[in-house]
Structure formats: structure tokens, C-alpha cells
Amino acid sequence: MDDKLMLMIPGPTPVPEQVLLALAKHPIGHRSGDFAKIMAEVVEGLKWLHQTQNDVLILAASGTGAMEAGMINFLSPGDRVLVGNNGKFSERWAKVCQVYGVNVEQVTAEWGKPVDPEAFRERLEADTEKQIKAVIVTHSETSTGVLNDLETISRYVKAHGEALIMVDAVTSLGATSVPIDEWGLDVVASGSQKGFMLPPGLGFVAVSPKAWKAYETAKLPRFYLDLGKYRKSAKENSTPFTPAVNMFFALQVALKLMQAEGLENIFARHRRHTEATRAAMKALGLPLFAADSNASPAITAVAPVNVEAEQIRSILKKKFDIILAGGQDQLKGKIFRVGHLGFVSDRDILTAVSAIEAALQELHYENSSPGAGVAAAAQVLTQA
């Protein structure tokens, strides 16, 4: 049906009506007092969401642009960095390093498994000459639904003392706690179309004082992505280049909604939805791609057996106007991914699960009894 689309993908995520309406306001001048007021307010809100007193900078860019900025502003050619790589997005950060002539060592894990914090510890401890300049970690690996153990890795980085820790928090921020100051995270990048409940178009980068120290001597070239320019302008509640003004209107509303819900409630909601989705898939006999202990709070990847992932997606789209994500690269056709990120309610989880059940019935899938998925999800949702 037209206009009945329901997004259950890891971005773009659903957007609340009042956020959409804020987008439709007439733009204002970005060098005005009115804009400065909005900027001041959203920066405060972002600091709250990021659990930090550090700078949080706002770019007109996708999450990749934000993450690239978060890396290239603090490194020089030939710098030695460790990159955790266990999926499409973490792999991307290794590629960015290579493009800029940064000396990358990868700590890899099979797609679907988390990177091993001990592998980081070993390399960091062995680096007695303190040559490792940065450790780059993807918190929630969107391509596989794996949540890496950022807290433990960050502890090892802090023990090293020299290296910065740079985090892709694109699908973890606003879904699970990323306590930047408590964990001592130096760079944390994210994008608007994820936990922020906004359409795509803005990227965010939180930067620690230690990272700013590295900025002073970092030599990779950048201009539009030069975060020093954003910091300088932010001191005057402004931006160095024309900001995506209407997205700021929307961000202002979205942050108010998030503040009204409260951080702990937001995280609990994502946890509940993750557990309900996983319980439902298990009850339906559909194998989960990531272990419970490493489950992303934003997305659940499912690797069905005896039924085609793409057929399930196709039925959900055609019959129920629900969009699930497919697998990327080597996982194409092998998994489907249920997004439960941002503006998602308990009702949405029941809806997605019941539609998956209906698809399984249509496909004559026999590993589960009809109704088992919804029952399992409902149990989690009502107990929570």
C-alpha cells in the first residue's frame, strides 16, 4: 500500500511526526542569533546524549564522513594504528587509513563474531615504545549485528597511555550506553539517521582534550572535514560552513523527545526490543547470527536455515510494507537483519515478528509452530 512503509532497517530509521514537521519549517539564516540559540541548545543536548563534557561537533555529512573526520584530524602519514575488523563498517575504517597512508594493523574476527579484546591488549602491551597512535573500534557492527566489547578494549587502550581510542558508534549511540567520559573515549562518531530519530544528513563527532592535543601535530590534509574549524566556530555557536539548517530544527525536537524519555529508558527500550526479537527468532527456529552475549542493541541478524532470507524479506515488503535489511557483501542472501533502532515501540516489534511468522507460513516453513514467535516476543515485552 502506498504510504504504509515501515522501516525495520538499521537506518534510515523511523522519524517521529513532530521531528518531520520541524524539517518542513522555513529555513533561517545560519549567521543569525536565532540559529546560534538553536546551536547552543542542540550542543548541550548532544553532550547529554554522549554522556560527555567534551566537544561534540556537527557536520553536514553521513556517518562515514563523521568517522573519517574523527580519524584524519588526529593522525599523520605513517602513524601506526590498530583497527578492529569484523564486518563491513569496521573494514571501511581500515580502508580509510590505507587511503591516507596510515600504517594499519588489523585485529580481525570472523563476521558474526566480536573482535577479541585480548588481541588488542597483547599488541598494546607489546608496544613498549608507545608507537601505536590510535585504536579504532566499531562498537555496533551494523553489517552483522555484533556489539564489540568497547569497554574492555578502551580499558586496555587507557592502560597503554599513548594511543587514542576512536569509536564508530553509528548504531550504538542512543541505543546503548556509550559513556564517553567514564570510559575515556577520545573520538566517537555517529550519524543522524540512527539512534537520533532523524533522517540522514548530519554526522556527529565527540572529541576529547587528549585528541585535540594530537590534532596540534596531526598532518593528514583536510579542509571540509577539519574538526578544528568546527571547534572554533562552535565556541560562537556557529559552524565553519553552511550547516544543514532544517536538520538542526529537527535535531532540536528529537533531542527534546529523547530527554523526555530519559537515557536509561531509551537504553532499556532497545535492550527489551533486542531480547524480544531474539526470543522470537529462537522460538521460530531461526538461527541468530550473533551470540546473545554480543548482540547489537540496534539490529538483529538472522541466518535462516531451510528457508531463504531473501524470500522472507520479499514477502514482508510486498505483503506487509515492512522493510528488513538484507546481508551485505559475502552475507548477501544469507541473512536478514531486523532493525530496532531509534523511534521503535514495543508494538513495532510485535508487528515485525508477526509478519515474519506470516511469511514463514506462506513459505511452508516447518521448524516452528505458528504463533510461537509472537508469544516469545510478548513474554519478553510484558515481563520487562
Added chain:
Amino acid sequence: MDDKLMLMIPGPTPVPEQVLLALAKHPIGHRSGDFAKIMAEVVEGLKWLHQTQNDVLILAASGTGAMEAGMINFLSPGDRVLVGNNGKFSERWAKVCQVYGVNVEQVTAEWGKPVDPEAFRERLEADTEKQIKAVIVTHSETSTGVLNDLETISRYVKAHGEALIMVDAVTSLGATSVPIDEWGLDVVASGSQKGFMLPPGLGFVAVSPKAWKAYETAKLPRFYLDLGKYRKSAKENSTPFTPAVNMFFALQVALKLMQAEGLENIFARHRRHTEATRAAMKALGLPLFAADSNASPAITAVAPVNVEAEQIRSILKKKFDIILAGGQDQLKGKIFRVGHLGFVSDRDILTAVSAIEAALQELHYENSSPGAGVAAAAQVLTQA
């Protein structure tokens, strides 16, 4: 008055209601057939607007991001380039080159004057070893309201044969003719919040086959701004990184509006508004900052004598909710700038002129008789 704001600045520019409402639609997945259809349609529309068969790529970025991409994808460290510099924005492109280790020679002119095409010709003709890799020109210099003679400069670049011509068309595209294929322009960058009648958030770069040839050997590092990635994805009506989906909805509507009006009518409207504004300022005894022969079709800079530019701006803002732009950098307080770019009608010009007249009356300015500005503007508008 609340919600009565009228933007007469060179960006953000006013946005039509149906474009704003398109922004407020629920996002769709960017890896969907529905998005691919929109992408195919807007790329066709952009080619029409750019008067080109070349690629036109769409970035989630400001105009500066688009222009930087347009430069760094086709150059290597140490390359010799000529940059025309006669204002804040053209000055910026010289800085970008410097950041990337490109060897910049600047062809400067006083702010308010156009760069001299003959200065380009001389350097290009003297370069018999064909070492100049690019000539970088700002078509409409937004900071001063000067339109540089791009057509003549591009002719000299074509005669050189080797150098690429890279153009900042941020406030000329959609306001005056920029016939990319006819003039042989290699790179043309622009931004959504200008002639496109959209809020800020998208950047556009048109790229010629000759520039793509240079891309193959160009060595400046880039990832998010790597236009080769955008070209590759565009072949499948997609983008390499998450696009600003809602801005695509808006772009689709804006391009339809522009196509309904027609290129020639759009250009004639901007010409008429430029002439009417200039005639009015002259009738009011307010000196224009750029000569008639080099007047930008997007913005008219006025350098008032015996009355303060900032006082005029202040009265327009406070009493009439009209936002004019001020001067930038060394022009701060010395000029005001009237934007007539994008979704601006004849009525808007009369409105702005009459408000400027009212401000002059309030300031007891005596160089003109009341009503002279509106009368002069009306004459241009009714004759055209």
C-alpha cells in the same frame, strides 16, 4: 513578528511550500528500488539544470565540501594550479589547495572587482610546458556580488589544452546560464541552499570525462569526498554512503518546479531582479559595490555612504523581519548584501526595496527622495 521571516540573503534562500512538505515525508530505505527511481529522476533533472551530459554527483555536504571534492579528486601534491581570488570564497579555494600541498598561484583582484581574464591568458600562454594542471574560478563571488567572466577564462583554459577548469558555481548555478558542455567546464560545484530552492545539506559536483581522466592518476587522499565512489554508485542509481534521503525528496520537487518554469525564464527572472535591485539602489543614492558589467545575478552588494550599512540591516530585521546579509571579513560593516537568488518573486524585490526606503527615512538619510527606489524597481519590473 514570529514566523514572518523573509530571507534576502545569498543562502539559505526561501524554499517553496511543496518543497518543504516533501522534506517532512517519512524517510525510505536508500538501498531500495523506490530510492533508485528518485535518484535516476533527480540526476536527469540535475543534468538539465547543469546543461551537461557529464556526471552530476550528489553529496551530503555543504557547497564547500562539494568544491573541495571537485578539487582534490583531480590533483596531486605539488601540482601547479591557478586560482582566481577576488573575495572570501575564491580565497577559500586557494587555502584548500595549500592544505593539500598543491602549488597555488593566485590571480587576485581587489574585492568588488572581477578577476582579469587576461591575467589568466598570460600565464596559460606562458606555460608552454603545460605544467598548469587546473584553473580554479569562482563564478559568482558571493562575498562581493561580483560575477567573474567565466566564459572568457574558460576559453583561455581550453586554448591551453592541458589544464582543467574547476568552477565554484555555488551562487551562479540556477541563477544564470552555466553551459557546462558548451564552455567545456570540467568541474562545477554548487550547493542546495542557493539557486536550487532547497535548504542547505546537499552539494553537487559536475565532472567532465577529461576530469575523470585526471582522476585516474590524481593522488590527493580522500574517502568520503572520493567522487569515483559516487560515480560508481550512481551507475546503479545509488550512493556510496547514506544519502540525505529527505533532501532527495525535496530536490525532486524543486527540480520539477524549475523545469516547469524553464531555464530561460529562471535566468531572465534573476536578471530582472538584479537590474531592478540595482536601479533602486542607484535611485536611492546608495553606491553599488560591483559594476553593472560584473553584477552577480544572485546578490547585490551595496556600500552606503552617509548611512550605516548595519543600521539599515538592523531596521529591516527588527521592523520588517527581512534578513539582508552583511559584509564579511574586511567588508564587515561596510556593505550590506541583498540576496535575490532562488525562490524570489518580483513582489519580493519591491518588498525589500520599500523596506530599505523606510529604513533610510527612519535614519534621516537625505541623498534621495522617498519613493524613488520603489519607482525605479517598478520600472524595471514592468518593462521586463
